[in-house]
Amino acid sequence: MMFRWLFTSPSERRLLGARPLQGPTPWVIAIMTFSIMIVAAAGLALAETAGVVAAGAEARYSVQIPDGERNLDAAVRAVGSAPGVAKVEPVPEREMRRILERWLGPAGASADLPIPALISFEARPGLDLAALERRVQAVAPGARLIAHGDTLAPLLRSLRALQWLAFGLVVLLASACAAAVVLAARGALDTHRFTIDVMHGIGATDLQVTHLFQRKIAIDALIGSLAGAVAAALVLLALAAGAAFAGDLMGGATLGGLDLAVLLLIPLALTALATWVARAAVLAALRTAL
Amino acid sequence: MKLLYLAQRPTRGRIALFGEELTDAARDSLPPFRRRIGVVFQDFRLIRHLSAFDNVALPLRIAGASEEKVEGPVREMLAWVGLADRASARPPTLSGGEQQRVAIARAVINRPELLVADEPTGNVDSDMAQRLLHLFTSLNRLGTTVVVATHDIGLISATPGAQMIRLENGTMLDPTGTLRNPPPIAYPRGEPE
Numbered sequence: 001m002m003f004r005w006l007f008t009s010p011s012e013r014r015l016l017g018a019r020p021l022q023g024p025t026p027w028v029i030a031i032m033t034f035s036i037m038i039v040a041a042a043g044l045a046l047a048e049t050a051g052v053v054a055a056g057a058e059a060r061y062s063v064q065i066p067d068g069e070r071n072l073d074a075a076v077r078a079v080g081s082a083p084g085v086a087k088v089e090p091v092p093e094r095e096m097r098r099i100l101e102r103w104l105g106p107a108g109a110s111a112d113l114p115i116p117a118l119i120s121f122e123a124r125p126g127l128d129l130a131a132l133e134r135r136v137q138a139v140a141p142g143a144r145l146i147a148h149g150d151t152l153a154p155l156l157r158s159l160r161a162l163q164w165l166a167f168g169l170v171v172l173l174a175s176a177c178a179a180a181v182v183l184a185a186r187g188a189l190d191t192h193r194f195t196i197d198v199m200h201g202i203g204a205t206d207l208q209v210t211h212l213f214q215r216k217i218a219i220d221a222l223i224g225s226l227a228g229a230v231a232a233a234l235v236l237l238a239l240a241a242g243a244a245f246a247g248d249l250m251g252g253a254t255l256g257g258l259d260l261a262v263l264l265l266i267p268l269a270l271t272a273l274a275t276w277v278a279r280a281a282v283l284a285a286l287r288t289a290l
Numbered sequence: 291m292k293l294l295y296l297a298q299r300p301t302r303g304r305i306a307l308f309g310e311e312l313t314d315a316a317r318d319s320l321p322p323f324r325r326r327i328g329v330v331f332q333d334f335r336l337i338r339h340l341s342a343f344d345n346v347a348l349p350l351r352i353a354g355a356s357e358e359k360v361e362g363p364v365r366e367m368l369a370w371v372g373l374a375d376r377a378s379a380r381p382p383t384l385s386g387g388e389q390q391r392v393a394i395a396r397a398v399i400n401r402p403e404l405l406v407a408d409e410p411t412g413n414v415d416s417d418m419a420q421r422l423l424h425l426f427t428s429l430n431r432l433g434t435t436v437v438v439a440t441h442d443i444g445l446i447s448a449t450p451g452a453q454m455i456r457l458e459n460g461t462m463l464d465p466t467g468t469l470r471n472p473p474p475i476a477y478p479r480g481e482p483e
Contacts, residue, residue: 009351009357011344011347011351011357011360012351014339014340014344015337015340017337017339017340194335194337195337197335198335198336198337198348199348199352200321200324201295201297201324201329201335202324202325202348202349202352202396203321203322203323203324203325203327203349203352203353204321204352205318205321206318208352287317
């Protein structure tokens with residue numbers, strides 16, 4: 001039975017003579033779980049943000065008219081009548097000043113700050129941008145067509161790079177966690193070398209010995225990872241208000257249900273990883289003896 | 291002795307036990323053979339944090355016996371070696387003689403086919419030594435091959451017919467294996483291995 005090792009008898013558990021939660025293993029795993037969950041949450045939030053930004057920028061364009069609202073109505077008509085344009089709306093000046101105020105403070109709302117007129121529109125596939133730009137410039141000289149995707153491309157690239165960085169950090173931390181478990185398993189083997197020798201001498205198989213260690217490390221890992229997960233959840237909740245503000249700036253990106261499911265799976269995945277690594281390490285170490 | 295109970299591989303020569311050639315046997319194949327061997331170590335090799343009961347029960351549990359099938363035989367064996375009231379005692383709290391009796395109880399609890407004992411009477415009184423000798427003889431009659439390493443001349447003289455191999459300064463003085471403590475006894479099913 002695959003999980004028989006989880007259900008050892010009290011007499012088998014007494015063989016190691018150590019209760020769970022002794023030693024540094026649960027603490028190491030708790031710290032690793034905490035770190036991995038924070039980094040993973042950041043990575044997932046970045047992915048969500050990148051998705052929201054990319055979706056918002058896709059097929060969205062602006063026409064910027066440098067001399068303010070003087071040619072705005074004519075430009076709106078020129079854009080709206082062009083083939084391939086789906087939805088046209090001028091951006092009200094107060095809306096632009098409100099957005100600027102978020103970034104620049106009260107100075108953004110000051111009338112002394114000149115701002116261009118903006119027309120926002122969505123394009124259908126096949127829109128001839130060059131023709132549209134010529135058509136707008138005919139009624140509003142100096143007008144400029146801005147593709148949101150081009151403007152936001154550097155930001156999106158940065159977000160994707162940060163996302164991959166977070167993924168790499170998760171892999172690194174999980175590897176460090178596995179290495180810590182290997183060291184813990186070897187330490188436990190050294191501590192219990194005499195008991196193992198006696199068991200082998202009496203006819204115990206490697207698997208029988210391994211199951212004792214595997215179960216202890218699995219319990220340590222489960223308790224440690226759950227403790228780390230609870231701590232990470234509390235920190236993430238505490239950060240939620242700030243994240244809401246940042247999300248608002250980025251267009252309202254938050255962690256979705258799938259993201260939360262991934263985060264919830266991390267402690268269980270780390271427990272499974274620790275258990276598997278412990279089993280492999282103990283079996284490998286035992287094979288060096290007769 | 292270590293070669294006999296499969297704790298070491300020979301650097302030369304061969305090891306055959308229970309009719310099987312085990313010199314180069316895969317290590318995964320050794321546990322079933324070890325379960326057929328009982329060993330009384332000179333230094334007892336009891337697990338310190340386990341009770342006398344758990345130490346004696348270890349071979350049965352490793353062999354997969356259920357707890358119901360462990361309790362009775364272990365209590366009986368502890369009573370036989372005079373430690374019924376010390377079942378829950380840990381080895382460090384037992385005297386040398388008591389530890390040796392626990393070690394002997396552990397070695398014979400699962401009726402091994404081969405019993406290897408290193409100085410089994412070294413720490414016990416003469417009465418217990420006689421009882422151990424009786425136990426070994428009884429096991430031998432039931433088919434267990436008993437190999438005893440001892441300096442105890444009394445033990446040797448009390449085992450008539452036993453095959454002896456005399457070692458002196460690490461050299462086997464009688465490599466033919468024909469040295470016997472007279473008078474030899476006749477085995478009904480032939481000589482033990």
